Amino acid sequence: MAVLTTTTIITAIGVFLAGLLTLAERFLLNYGICKIVVNGEKTYEIKGGNHLLGSLQQHDIFIPSACGGRGTCGLCKVAVLEGGGPLLPTETPYLTAEEIENHFRLSCQVRVRNDLNILIPEELFSIREYHAKVIRIKDLTYDTKYLSLGLAEGETVDFVAGQYIQLMIPTYGKVKEEVYRAYSVASPQTLKTQIDLIIRRVPQGISTTYVFDYLKEGDSITFNGPYGDFFLRDNSREIIYIAGGSGLGPIKSMLHKMAEEGIDRKATFFFGCVSGKDLYFVDEMKEFEDRVPKFKFVPALSNPEANDGWQGETGLITEVVDRHIKEDGEYEAYLCGSPGMIDASIKVLKSKGIPEEHIFFDKF
Amino acid sequence: MKQTPKLDRIQRLMQPGVISKEGFLGNDTRKLADIIEDDQRLVASLGLTHEMIADVMEEITDAGRETFGSPKMVGKFLKVTVEGSMGKIASPFGGLYNKENITVLNIETNESITWTTLNIHMIRDHGFYQGKGSCYRIEPKNIAKIFKLKQMI
Known part of the structure; x- marks a missing residue:
């Protein structure tokens, strides 16, 4: 009983002191106005004390982040050249040795306590x-x-x-x-x-x-x-689209672009599903076959059910791609789906002689 | 095992709605250090290690991953389905992992077990099987069944 009471008292004191420190930092410490110099060109003045991610957002600079700044996704990396303070243990699991050497930090973990000098990709300004x-x-x-x-x-x-x-x-x-x-x-x-x-x-x-x-x-x-930099490159190579599940989304947008701009490159869209209940937008894709001159839609089911009445391609989408494309052709591939499907598709495409620099996919 | 400030921070990330909707602790009110220590004892009593368990889970996952969501027979009795989603999920211990749900069904006994890629990492690297009542908790006792299943592969 005495041990329990002592532990409770010590825990309560610890929680009280931690709370006191947080309040002190919030209300007593005044970091004043700090300057953030971005890419050596633009300077923003912000009230110190907040995290870099949120401070930049106040000036409409949005660094990609999936976790809302809680330090769990590791996506909000920016190079902090000066003023970032020591690297925190909450950041290190998300940074490679090379990133650490190049001063990358998680912007959600860096608190603005003084002037900062940072680098971010130019496209983030838009x-x-x-x-x-x-x-x-x-x-x-x-x-x-x-x-x-x-x-x-x-x-x-x-x-x-x-x-x-x-x-x-x-x-x-x-x-x-x-x-x-x-x-x-x-x-x-x-x-x-x-x-x-x-x-x-x-x-x-x-x-x-x-x-x-x-x-x-x-x-x-x-x-x-x-x-993102997952978009249709401007050249004459034959296009291979490969998608599964919700990965159809960006491919659909690219097909709209091909239709609207009259892009007449040969293009095939391999859409992989498990069974008929996973298949959608078949009619919409068939419409694109009418609107895009050299476009073909190839849906494939890897495990069709008896009541699907499936007459189309069967097998894993990678097997279907392997059957359809020839070796050493002048192809360019755009992939969107689960990481497992993307990895397996890249393997097949490379085995067909398609160089890695002609294979594009979303990494998020 | 001592509940360090670092484990406190990790345990906060395990609460519902922080990384996943239901979190990683279920209705378990123990300290994270105690959850890990209790499971360590259970695993040891079964004659297993975290690494052995994670190795088997990974081997089965790798086999199932080859069919992108279609069930795949692994050996004579195991039907494995790996459903992958786009995007990554953060581990409360750090790092990003593929969003994959792995379901293993023993077609002879109709028993099944479900885990995620994140489970494998948390077991291998941190000895964390999730709290009691968590929908993705891997009961060490059930792991022994996986090993039995594994022998049939």
């Missing part, structure tokens, strides 16, 4: 935050939804087909802090007042549970973007 309303939520399959978001009056978004945005998921249920999750845009890049997303449910996923079980048509939602 990223903005957008406010939208949910126009439509449509079931594509038992576990996949099509989400259409209309931007607020007067707002427009510029993105390149294949890029992604980060959807802000507000607090709900047991989720007490906002999180951000990345989704590729499925709509045409010319449609600037709306973006469409294809979202597949992830078991226990914070974001997809919100989209599937809480989000309704008419709700407000915030996103930022666009991000």
